[in-house]
Amino acid sequence: MKEVLVVGAAAIDTIETPFGRVDKVLGGSATYAALASSIFTKTKIVAPIGEDFPKEHLDLLSLKGIDVEGLEKNGKTFRWEGYYEFDMNEAKTLRTELNNLITFTGKLPESYNESEYVFLANIDPKIQLNVIKQLKRPHFIAMDTMNFWIEHQKQDVMEAIKNVNMVVLNDGEARMLFETASLIKAAKECLRLGPQSVIIKKGEHGALLFTHDKHFSAPGYPLEMVKDPTGCGDSFGGALVGYVALTDNPHEKNIRKGIVYGSSVASFTAEQFGVNRLKDLTTEEIEKRFHEFREMQEF
Amino acid sequence: MKEVLVVGAAAIDTIETPFGRVDKVLGGSATYAALASSIFTKTKIVAPIGEDFPKEHLDLLSLKGIDVEGLEKNGKTFRWEGYYEFDMNEAKTLRTELNNLITFTGKLPESYNESEYVFLANIDPKIQLNVIKQLKRPHFIAMDTMNFWIEHQKQDVMEAIKNVNMVVLNDGEARMLFETASLIKAAKECLRLGPQSVIIKKGEHGALLFTHDKHFSAPGYPLEMVKDPTGCGDSFGGALVGYVALTDNPHEKNIRKGIVYGSSVASFTAEQFGVNRLKDLTTEEIEKRFHEFREMQEF
Numbered sequence: 001m002k003e004v005l006v007v008g009a010a011a012i013d014t015i016e017t018p019f020g021r022v023d024k025v026l027g028g029s030a031t032y033a034a035l036a037s038s039i040f041t042k043t044k045i046v047a048p049i050g051e052d053f054p055k056e057h058l059d060l061l062s063l064k065g066i067d068v069e070g071l072e073k074n075g076k077t078f079r080w081e082g083y084y085e086f087d088m089n090e091a092k093t094l095r096t097e098l099n100n101l102i103t104f105t106g107k108l109p110e111s112y113n114e115s116e117y118v119f120l121a122n123i124d125p126k127i128q129l130n131v132i133k134q135l136k137r138p139h140f141i142a143m144d145t146m147n148f149w150i151e152h153q154k155q156d157v158m159e160a161i162k163n164v165n166m167v168v169l170n171d172g173e174a175r176m177l178f179e180t181a182s183l184i185k186a187a188k189e190c191l192r193l194g195p196q197s198v199i200i201k202k203g204e205h206g207a208l209l210f211t212h213d214k215h216f217s218a219p220g221y222p223l224e225m226v227k228d229p230t231g232c233g234d235s236f237g238g239a240l241v242g243y244v245a246l247t248d249n250p251h252e253k254n255i256r257k258g259i260v261y262g263s264s265v266a267s268f269t270a271e272q273f274g275v276n277r278l279k280d281l282t283t284e285e286i287e288k289r290f291h292e293f294r295e296m297q298e299f
Numbered sequence: 300m301k302e303v304l305v306v307g308a309a310a311i312d313t314i315e316t317p318f319g320r321v322d323k324v325l326g327g328s329a330t331y332a333a334l335a336s337s338i339f340t341k342t343k344i345v346a347p348i349g350e351d352f353p354k355e356h357l358d359l360l361s362l363k364g365i366d367v368e369g370l371e372k373n374g375k376t377f378r379w380e381g382y383y384e385f386d387m388n389e390a391k392t393l394r395t396e397l398n399n400l401i402t403f404t405g406k407l408p409e410s411y412n413e414s415e416y417v418f419l420a421n422i423d424p425k426i427q428l429n430v431i432k433q434l435k436r437p438h439f440i441a442m443d444t445m446n447f448w449i450e451h452q453k454q455d456v457m458e459a460i461k462n463v464n465m466v467v468l469n470d471g472e473a474r475m476l477f478e479t480a481s482l483i484k485a486a487k488e489c490l491r492l493g494p495q496s497v498i499i500k501k502g503e504h505g506a507l508l509f510t511h512d513k514h515f516s517a518p519g520y521p522l523e524m525v526k527d528p529t530g531c532g533d534s535f536g537g538a539l540v541g542y543v544a545l546t547d548n549p550h551e552k553n554i555r556k557g558i559v560y561g562s563s564v565a566s567f568t569a570e571q572f573g574v575n576r577l578k579d580l581t582t583e584e585i586e587k588r589f590h591e592f593r594e595m596q597e598f
Binding site for chain 2: 086087088181182183184185188202204205206208215216217218219220222223224253256257259260293294296297298299
């Protein structure tokens with residue numbers, strides 16, 4: 001069992017979906033990922049927070065056993081306001097205040113340089129690269145990204161990909177980054193850059209894993225009601241890396257299981273607004289859903 | 300082992316995709332479905348053909364052991380001309396000549412009334428209903444349809460659904476028919492009308508099965524190159540019903556396996572233009588891919 005270091009954004013989100021609205025709640029890629037990872041293993045979080053970051057959020061992270069020493073306090077917290085329309089597939093941004101994300105470089109506390117399992121959640125790829133440089137003996141580095149960075153800093157994204165073991169992308173991002181309609185071609189292009197595995201998240205359609213010689217397909221969990229998809233991808237990635245660190249063996253077999261655990265945790269995340277469902281999620285609930293995934297595929 | 304009766308359209312197709320073009324080749328929902336079904340069990344086909352229907356097409360069907368007594372010869376064969384753009388997800392129609400499809404009623408040869416396993420491939424739902432009325436002791440009736448009928452004859456489609464055991468739809472059709480973005484809600488609405496199972500085809504994302512108390516998810520086969528998606532849905536349905544008839548037991552377990560056989564056959568169909576790949580497809584090739592599906596899902 002190894003610890004996980006999660007690097008990304010912490011945020012204060014305002015979210016509206018067809019099922020309701022929440023104002024100024026805890027959000028951010030690193031937050032969701034760390035909460036999900038912490039279900040499986042001891043987790044450290046690195047992200048910029050502001051002087052305005054509510055103490056209750058810090059308390060929640062600590063309560064989950066997350067090491068918050070790497071939450072760099074400075075200025076004002078990154079804020080995001082967005083909504084989802086009826087089909088829930090795409091977040092529409094109403095307002096973004098980058099605030100202290102602008103000056104954040106991803107400098108790690110000294111002791112974090114020894115981290116072996118690292119999840120670079122969605123954030124500026126330059127920061128992801130800076131984190132990679134500080135790691136003294138990385139064993140398994142996974143990264144996520146988003147369309148914004150692919151559009152504006154494609155070369156940095158590519159450079160980061162060359163330096164990680166696993167890439168986690170959603171289908172639209174994979175198609176955009178490798179300029180092909182075929183997810184298989186995109187995944188193969190991505191593997192050619194260096195990573196040993198590429199995971200393509202397809203929302204309700206599940207997730208795919210590509211390695212140099214294997215292909216794995218995990219189904220989507222049939223949720224009748226998605227209340228809020230915010231953070232599903234981040235909690236998927238966090239749970240996946242958390243599980244792999246727990247096994248301390250990034251073998252393809254463990255990655256397959258990690259993907260199903262990630263899908264399970266992400267499906268819970270979508271059931272409530274923000275991080276609400278992650279607050280009280282039990283390992284029993286996750287195990288139960290893990291087995292439902294198995295039954296859903298049996299033939 | 301039981302025989303399958305397939306009812307639908309026979310056609311002469313002209314198809315263009317980014318990978319080439321074929322002119323005036325064998326097509327039609329019943330043709331693809333019967334060819335796929337005949338891999339698993341003895342199959343009868345009922346569809347209108349014209350005086351212009353080439354003898355070589357009849358010879359091909361006969362060579363595959365398909366009973367062609369129900370091919371009603373009259374006037375001119377239905378013709379379809381269409382193309383696919385780069386993403387290959389949607390057929391764009393350039394020209395349709397309905398010809399003898401207009402007068403076709405689906406009258407079965409007397410001896411076919413005893414059919415127990417029936418696949419109503421995509422065709423006017425009034426014809427599907429007329430076929431159902433003629434069946435004396437149906438054991439398992441499955442139906443497909445398409446957006447055109449949902450748009451123009453929704454009540455007939457609904458009436459047909461009430462009279463079958465299994466409905467096979469693609470995701471867009473399911474959403475359109477039940478006016479919801481959620482495939483799960485659409486499937487539940489569909490089950491409420493009477494069928495014991497609903498199958499939703501999702502193209503590259505695989506297929507879902509919903510029964511009253513179970514859910515099954517089959518992955519898509521990771522084809523790097525789709526040459527021509529025409530007839531994939533029809534051959535999926537034909538293979539599925541062919542396999543279920545082979546087992547003579549429409550238990551959910553056999554339907555799950557049938558879906559994987561259907562996915563396997565459909566993935567081969569897409570590898571070549573028109574019915575070309577179905578002409579020489581062997582059971583060994585299908586079994587091999589069936590096992591690849593199993594490996595793709597293991598965790």
